[in-house]
Each structure stands twice: as C-alpha cells, then as structure tokens.
Amino acid sequence: MMSLPQRHCWILQGDFDWLNQQAQNFYQSVPSSTRFWVSDHIAPDEAIPVKKAHQHLGQECDLLIFQVTTEFDADAFGALIGCVKAGGTVLVLLNTALQPTHWLKRFLNIATAFPAIQSFNQQQSLPDLVLPGTENSLSPVIPTEEQSKAIASVMKVVSGHRRRPLVLTADRGRGKSALLGMAAAELLKSGKQHILVTAPSPANIQTLLLHAHQQLAESKLGKTSVQWHDAIVEFMAPDAILQSQPATDLLIVDEAAAIPANMLEQYLLNYSRLVFSSTIHGYEGTGRGFALRFYKTLDRLAPGWRACALERPVRWAENDIVEQFSFAALLLDAEPVDGEVISAAEQNELIFETLEQQQLLSNERLLRQVFGLMALAHYRTRPADLQMLLDHPDMRVSVLRYQGNVVATLWTIDEPALDSELAQQVYDGIRRLKGHLLPQSLLVHAGIEDAAQYHYQRISRIAVHPDCQQRGWGQLLLQQYFSTTGNADVVGVSFALSVELLNFWSKAGFKIVRIGHHSDEVSGSLSVMMLKAINADGEKLVKRAQQTLAQQWFFLLGRQWHELDATVVIHISQSLNYDESSKIDYQQQVRSFAYQQRPFESSEWALWQWLRFSVISQSFEQLTEVQQHLLIMLVLQGRRWDTVAKELNLTGRKQILAELRQAIKQILTSETH
DSSP, X not given: OOOOOOOEEEEEEEOHHHHHHHHHHHHHTSXXXXXXXXXXXXXXXXXXXXXXXXXXTTOOEEEEEEEEXXXXXXXXXXXXXXXXXXXXXXXXXXXXXXXXXXXXXXXXXXXXXXXXXXXXXXXXXXXXXOOXXXXXXXXXXXXXXXXXXXXXXXXXXXXXXXXXXXXXXXXXXXOHHHHHHHHHHHHHHTTOOEEEEEOSSGGGGHHHHHHHHHHSTTOEEOSSEEEETTEEEEEOOHHHHHHHOOOOSXXXXXXXXXXXXXXXXXXXXXXXXXXXXXXXXXXXXXXXXXXXXXXXXXXXXXXXXXXXXXXXXXXXXXXXXXHHHHHHHHTTTOOOOOHHHHTTOOXXXXXXXXXOHHHHHHOHHHHHXXXXXXXXXXXXXXXXXXXXXXXXXTEEEEEEEETTEEEEEEEEEEEOOOOHHXXXXXXTTSOOOSSOHHHHHHHHTSOOTTGGGSOEEEEEEEEEOGGGTTSSHXXXXXXXXXXXXXXXXXXXXXXEOOHHHHHHHHHTTOEEEEEOSSOOTTTOOOEEEEEEESSHHHHHHHHHHHHHHHHHHHHHXXXXXXXXXXXXXXXXXXXXOOOTTOOOOOHHHHHHHHHSOOOHHHHHHHHHHHHHHHTTXXXXXXXXXXXXXXXXXXXXSOOOHHHHHHHHTOOSHHHHHHHHHHHHHHHHHHHHO
C-alpha cells in the first residue's frame, strides 16, 4: 500500500469579521464535494450549524473549517476531525472574543507541543492551502491486507464452528465499518440471505451499509438496509432484537461498547453466529472498559471466541500528527494508572482529596489519571466531559489517592435552590432547565411543590480502578465525600436501573424516590433516582419523596412499569416504607395539568385519584360523550393512546391531550361555581 500524505491543522485567532473572511476564502478555493464548514454562529449559507455536525459522520472531506465564535463544541470537533482524509487540512477559527476558559487554554497549550499544528493571528499573513490531488479523494474500495484478513475472519464466523464469535476492535480511520460492509456483501454473494446489524443508532452503521452497497451490483441502498435480489443487510435496534429474536445468518453488533453488557450477554445466548465490533479511542466514548469486562463474559459463554484488532489507518498516514493532536487535546487515549503501581495499596493508606480545576489544568498526569479512569469505567465519556471537568463552575472532583496515584474518583455537580417563579414554571411543564436534574425531576415527576427550595449535590459519575474493585473503596469514597458537602441538604444520583446498582447505592444510604417513565432506547432500561439526606431539612424532603413514590408505586407498576423485571419489583417494593397516614395533595397536579403543560405521565396517578370521585359528579354528566369516554378510557382504564384515538376518532396524542385538558377544565370550573 502506498504511503499516505500527512494531514495538517492550522489554528487561526482573530475577530469575527476577519475569521469569516478567511473561512470564505478557503472554502471557495476547494471543490464543493470535498469541504465542510461548521460554525457555532448564525453563519453564511455555506456553513452548517455545529449542532448538526453529526450529519457528516461517515462522510469524508479534504478541508474542514471549524469556526468557534462563542463556545467550543469539543464533541463536534472530535467527530468531524475523523472525516478529514490523508493530505487534508483542518482549520480551527477561534474568535479572540471567546472566554479564556481552562479547556481552551489547555487546547492551545497542547497545540504548541505539536510543531505541525500551526497557529496564526490576524496580524500575520497566511500561507496558501495545499490539498491532495483528486486521485486521493475517493474512498479506498479495495481492502487493505489487514482488512482482507479481518473480512476472512468474519466469513469464518458464518462458515466455521458455531458459537465462536469474533471481536473486532480498532481506532477511528482504520476501516472497521468499511470491512464489515464488504464482508456482509461477500456473505450475500456466497448465498446467505439475511445479515442483521445492530448499533446504538442507525447513524453508526451508514458507512457499513454504503460499502456493502458498493460491492453489490444492482443493490438498493436504504436508510437502514441494503437489498440485493432476495437477500438483505438490515439494521434493527438493540432492544428490538431481544424482543423479536429474528432468525439471521449473522448478527453484527457494531459499537458494542455502547450497548449494555446484559444485552450483549443475551445476544450470546440467543445467537450462534456473532461479530462484535468496537472503537477503542473514540469521540463518542471508549471501548477499553468494554474489552476488560466483556472478554470475561465471552470466556464464560463462548470460550472459542476470537479477537481481531486493526492497527493501520486507511484514511490517513500512520503516525498522523492531526490524530495525535486530537488524542492529546481531547484525551481520547487517557489511561488510568497502571495496575501494578497500585497493587500493594491497603485501604488505610488511601488519601481522600477534593481537586480544584486549576490543579487538574496544571498537572497533566493527574488529569489523565482522573479522566482515564472515568473513561475506562463509563463508555460514554466524551470530550464534552473533559470540557465540563475543567470549566463547569459547579463541578467538584473527589479522589482517593495511593502514593499520589488516583485509584477512585467521584464527580459531583452542585444544584442550588431555584427561585419560586422559575420553580412554578418547571412544575407546570412550561420551562425546562439545563442542569438542575434533581429538583426538576422532583417538581415535574414527583409533584413535590417545594422541591426547588433545597440545595442538592448530584453525583454525576463514580469509578474505582478495575484492579481495586470489590474492596469497598467505592463506599469509602462516598463516606469521605459526605463529610465535605458543605451547605447541601441532599445528595442524589440517577442511573440505569439494575439490582446491582440499587444494592450499591442503598448500602451507601440512598433511598429510591423516582423511576423513569421511558426506557432508554439502547439499554431498554428505565432510569432510577435515589437521594440521601445530609441534614434535617434533607431528611424531611427525602421522606416526602419516598412516600410519594410509595403511594403511587403499585398503581403505576401496572400502568407505566409493567415490564420491569420481577426481581427489581420485589427489591423496590420491599425498600419503600408505605405510611398510611401520609397523604399527597393531588389537586394541585390536576390543576397544573389542566391549566398549564404538566406532562400526562407525571400527572396520571393524580388524575386517576381525582376522577374516581369526579366521575360521579354532576359536572361529569355535563361533558360531551366523547369527553366522558376519553376520561374513562385513558385515565381510569389506562388504555393505549392509539386505541383511544382510533375509537374516539381523534388524530393522535396532541389532540387527545387538548381534549383531555379541556374536559378536566370544564369539571374544575363547574365544581368551583
């Protein structure tokens, strides 16, 4: 394979008008098919908003213009830098009016460590842009030697012994998705009829589908499938596969690290021909923790499994400077301390510390250990988390250290009290705030009207070094942290529901106060929120929140949570102390639903309580027949929305809610006169 040219990166700093002019000049100087211009400002027609940057995933370009006017979007930068091909150029345009944040300061410092990353300001003249010739602008369709071996390994999964899954790992730009698409095409050519592909979202597999389509003459490429004669390569959501368990010649699980381990285990039990693939250092998360945990599962359930790792990039040169810069700037390759260094640690030798953001900024080794440990423990640790770690004013980082090395870390976010007017708007469903997850959840979903008066600290993430787990160090970290919460009334945490996590947080003194209404689209799990009181005020709030859930629990179990695992239901039922003397005032929730925008799911129990008595009132008899039937079917009987819409000839959820609110208003108005 011929050696590929290096990519380039220029950082330009100046005022908005000058940067915009440079962007225009460079953009116009290259062919339209090979350029992306992304901006966080209302930019000219040529630029796309940074929030839509992910639409370019799976595409390639020779020139990327990344314009930052108000706030650097680290996730978008991490996603798009992988679209730039060998010999291409990344232009980062930084407005001099930008706030000099810790994150930005570090980004620019890292750039100076790479001589190939060139920086220019408004007073300097810029060199001419040199881009690769058109012969390099097409994606390589012929697989490399490394890709060919991987394709053969995929084919062997289907033709060889059953229950010998393949695990394919690589960094971005190594052609992993491309080879999976080519392998799928080869399987169809060999006579296989059905290749099933799953991933966190259809966007993850667009490159796979495109390469399958390119290899199959006369095939039809759709948004989620490639049809070729009577055969098909098609996408299905992770939870949908478990529900319907369709037959297939091969199941490909792409970005497997982003899919919960219990679902991957179910795939192993249900399917005998499987390929799991995962990105090791990616902008969306890291596959290293996945490898540590999932390989043990494979050893237990499929001991004949095989591994295949792609090392050589196909989109850019080996030792590519831009890749090295992005890894360093975004900490994509951050690692926790080596296990051997901390293997002798004893609990009484651990030192608890709260780290200042300035400490992390000035100590790169410490920052890499903290971030690397979190990335290892949580797949979805992204560049935006690094930004938050360094810049969020309400962020706190606590650690346990052994001889200066980080063995456990806890990230928390301060959520202070809200003013009463804002709190009422949140309660009524009119406002939704960025942040303040705990008080918002208690206002909107639990209906606790004074929830915003309290001071919360929310645990964002916790991680213990994998070589130090099952020693009680997570509990030790929490106990040490509880003594440093200052004037907070309550500490809270929200996570995907599992018995293991419920046990961990219960052991630390947390109480269940809320179960989510909607399942996560990847895991199929509901979220759970738990609180721990820090003082007497907090005790009153936590007790009230627990009582609210206890009173609604068995009603909502049949309405919204009927698919919860029975083991989880037993655990939660036994943890809730139901107090007959504690009564919830549901009238305010009913009024807020009728006259404001309070969500139906958050008001369902209150509406049911209220309607049990109102259905026999004279006011109910004054409603139209459609209104009466709507209230009975939806509120008292809990029928499905689509069933109600069809039977009452309503267009859908929006019209149902409007009619429902109107009917309840009429009854409330009539009852007050």
